Amino acid sequence: MSEIETFARIAFEPECITVPIAALLPVRPPRPSVKASHKYQQIRTSVIEVGLVEPPVVARIEGNPKNFLLLDGHVRVEILKDLDRTEVECLVSTDDEAFTFNKRISRLSAVQEHAMIRKAIARGVSSEKIARALSLHVNSVRRKANLLDGISHEVVSMLKDTMCPMAVFEILKRMKPLRQIEATELMIAANNYTAAYATALLAGTPSNELAGEKKSKKVRGVTPEAMAKMEKELARLQESMAEIHETYGKDHLQLTVVRGYLAKLLGNPRIVRYLLQHRPEYLEQFQAIADAASFADQAA
Structure with a gap:
């Protein structure tokens, strides 16, 4: 047996088992308010229509073969009780700790x-x-x-793992494919995926980049003059962002080298003494750069 096989063990028993619901001992019973939540009703409806998609997780109790610790699936079990079910198929964990279950929800x-x-x-x-x-x-x-009807494939790829409201996609549909990609890149750069931001990008989109919209855009509270100014500012912003993307890696590398050099320089007491006597303003800035945890913190 290899060293890996010596220390590794399976996390669950290979077969699910059917357990009486009365034999389950919950690790953390659900609060009474849970049953009044919309999420509870959604899960309840799903159980009625589809059944249990994911079985509850239990662990055996040493010296007590009749009962099981319920590690995960407390809400599902409560729903089964409400539906007058007496048994449930469970996945048996080989460990009785409940910390790892549902701590990271995807x-x-x-x-x-x-x-x-x-x-x-x-x-x-x-x-x-x-x-x-x-x-x-x-x-x-x-x-x-x-x-996604009418959405560019590139946009779908960029937003496939992003928590983005449906309204954003409906706003993007009003733009031509190239403009959809530009708007998506702006949302990603700003880390802002709200419908309000997408609407602002739509408002700053030239009429010739709109999909199927021939009339000039009208946004409540915004004059045509302000709209034209917004479009110019947005175009300048896009140019600036493109320039930053092109030089970001090189600039960051140079700044990292400079930071390391300054930290080494300030480790020399004679240099620090000279700067303190003749260029105190330089010393203050050098120390701020050398002590910064990252350049993002320094910028902030």
Whole structure:
């Protein structure tokens, strides 16, 4: 047996087991307020329509073969109790600690949710059934299914893992593909994926870069003169960002070298004494650069 095999062990038993719900001992019972939440109702509807997608996780109790520790799935088990179920199929963990379960929740992005719904529809699941399973209005499901119609493939690739509201994609659809890519790059650079920011980018988009919109854009509270100024400012901003992207790596490397050099320089007491006597303003700036944890902190 290799060294890796000596220390590694499986995290779960290979087969699921059916356990009486009454035999489950919860590690942390859900608060009473949980049942009043919208999320609880969504999970409940999903269990009714689809069944348990993910089995609860339990651990065996040494010396007590009749009961099991419930490590993960407390809400699902509560829902099964409400539905008068007496048994549940569980995944058995070989460790009885509950810290690692659900500590990092992976939420679906709008693009991933769209792909999931389209895949379900392609397999013959009706929009109505998906709506019932997700506790959504059927129009919301159709809206999610058609989310990327008219969106550039490059934009989809850039936003596939981003928590971006559906409204942003609907705003991007009003732009031509190249402008969609430019607007997406601006959102990524600003780390701002709100519908309000996307609307501002739409307002600053020249009319000839809009998709199917021949009339000039009208935004409430914004005069045509202000709109023209906004478009010019946005064009300048895009040029500046392009220049920064081209030189960022080189500039950052140079600044890192300079920072290291200054830190070494200030380690010499004679140099520090000279600067303190003759150029105190230089010494203050040199120390700030050398002591900065990063250049982002220095800029801040």
